Amino acid sequence: MRILILGGDGYLGWPTAMHLSKHGHDVAVADNYLKRRLAEEERVPALYPVPELEEKARLWESVSGFKVKVFTGDLQEWDVMTTVFREFDPEAVVHYAEQPSAPYSMLNRKAATLTLHNNLGVTFNLIQAARQFNPEVHIVKLGTMGEYGTPEIDIEEGWIDIEHKGRRDRFLYPRQAGSLYHTTKIMDTDLLWFYVRIWDLQVTDLMQGPVYGMYTCENESLEDLLPFFCYDEIFGTVLNRFVVQAVAGYPLTVYGKGGQTRGYLNIKDTLNCVRLSLEHPPGKGKLRIFNQFTETFSVNDLAAKVSEAAGSLGLNVEIQTINNPRKEKEEHYYNPEHTGLLDLGLQPHYLTDDILLGMLEFVKKHEKSIRKDIIFKGISWT
């Protein structure tokens, strides 16, 4: 299958490119290095440098024999989107090309404006390109479990049957997110759902939880092909960040009561979820939604797990409760469904002690590069 990956330079984009090409697909990636630029502007470097796309594609071809085509440009520009569609003619598109950080979207007005326009602009151009070049193209869009927020009722997989005053109908599950970033993903879903209904597009919307890890089946022995490993407050996901904090001797920063519970997954599972979705398309005129995570943890759970694993390596880890810079429920009901991807054949990689030890040992190799000053800045969301 010819698969185009938008946002192919990112934490998930490049690992997905290698994974799909290893599985026999013809892969192209497109990116404008927005995330790199924002990380530079905010002075929050990743744990180690990562080569740019042309270099990664060259390295990957040299070790695997598979070619990945690279497009560089801003997909908010219609000309860039059309060039990519004309030259590569994708049968499926994986859409990661969004400003991916919730804290960044709450940083200030300019950051918020960039998040809104970038995220919706790319999604909209993708929809329009599908319409113009190939209405059969399967769009696999990365959404987020954060679209649902933390409701008092069970979270279903995208849809809910509502019985109301003696009548029934089926709706998109109600959405209410905790950051502007997450809200742009809700708005993406609104757009995709509308155009699925009106133009019979074919879309899979993956409601993903926070991802952790850096090793995939494709990169384990290839240092230069590892993804970005961010541990700063803006771009670092919580578990990756806690692992760095444990190695650096920086107390694990639990926001508020620490009962915030979310669905997590290993980066290996992200790749398999995306590939399984691509290899089992929903069919025209369908918006299929999967909840993409494998287990739920509270922040306190994660802190305890990291602390324990680090202890077995002789690291003495402190857990510190700090004032929550976000506005969110710190203790809440959370019971999200997640059977769709298991039904497609997903074999989860759970968060075992071995996995945590592997991450800790990996980060220890880069210990000298850790910049403690970027771990917590206290960006206030309110």
Place this chain on the structure above:
Amino acid sequence: MRILILGGDGYLGWPTAMHLSKHGHDVAVADNYLKRRLAEEERVPALYPVPELEEKARLWESVSGFKVKVFTGDLQEWDVMTTVFREFDPEAVVHYAEQPSAPYSMLNRKAATLTLHNNLGVTFNLIQAARQFNPEVHIVKLGTMGEYGTPEIDIEEGWIDIEHKGRRDRFLYPRQAGSLYHTTKIMDTDLLWFYVRIWDLQVTDLMQGPVYGMYTCENESLEDLLPFFCYDEIFGTVLNRFVVQAVAGYPLTVYGKGGQTRGYLNIKDTLNCVRLSLEHPPGKGKLRIFNQFTETFSVNDLAAKVSEAAGSLGLNVEIQTINNPRKEKEEHYYNPEHTGLLDLGLQPHYLTDDILLGMLEFVKKHEKSIRKDIIFKGISWT
């Protein structure tokens, strides 16, 4: 109260400005004449010319003694938004500044892109301006009943209590619109609801049905202060358009089965709904939602009513069923709640024969200006 009206040149914007200033409020209007520009580009003129804002403000002051301050500029530009907030310092804002046509939003990619960026860009800048200049400001946002679509269950007023697997929670009523225009209003609601929760903004979101009429209590004897009266497929609302078609001897164009049912209201009621909302603000940290219409009709009902009223004036009106250029249910359940504004004191002006006769006689005075070629173009939505 100092009230700023964004989109103050429009069909509802200018009548609202006069109405609020007559009721003792200090009013400013802002507009960039986008709607005029689009109508020119698409060559769909209104029934009669309407003066620009400076001239309307001069005329209104000369007859009423009330000053309305005029700002001209594109509110998507942050500098324009900040100038308006700095110079006028509003206590409340009525936000009409959106590309208002569903067919226009489905015309082509460029029109769709403009609709998306304009509508969300202005809403977003307004939210950011409220945050920066006056977080207490009451935002009265014009939404649309079209956000709800035509579900199989009763439509509540913005919110719904859902009982699911033995637990309960309250959510935004599920939304699924029939055009990109309507979808941008859903996305506006997503944005406003997020920032109400995170920044305690104060918002009233008015889910308005299609409006008809041209006379208000402020303009009845003042020809130059009447609003735009559009009757073309793009910018004309259905009842205004049918009245013109009846006068022009152009068959009333019913799309498909004509069972499409919506909630309608007289322009006089729009003004009262907006004023009542402004004079009874919801309080900080609240998103209040009203369903703003007074009665429901199917398209067949409207065609029959116009035909009958026109018959009593000696006009022989044909009703013609044509292939539906839209994608929508042509027969459906429709039972929307609408008590919130009645509880605030709204006294509805229903669609009586007298009202229809008044509209027909008004349009007859402009009969020679009617351009039959713009009534139906058959813009396909699919």
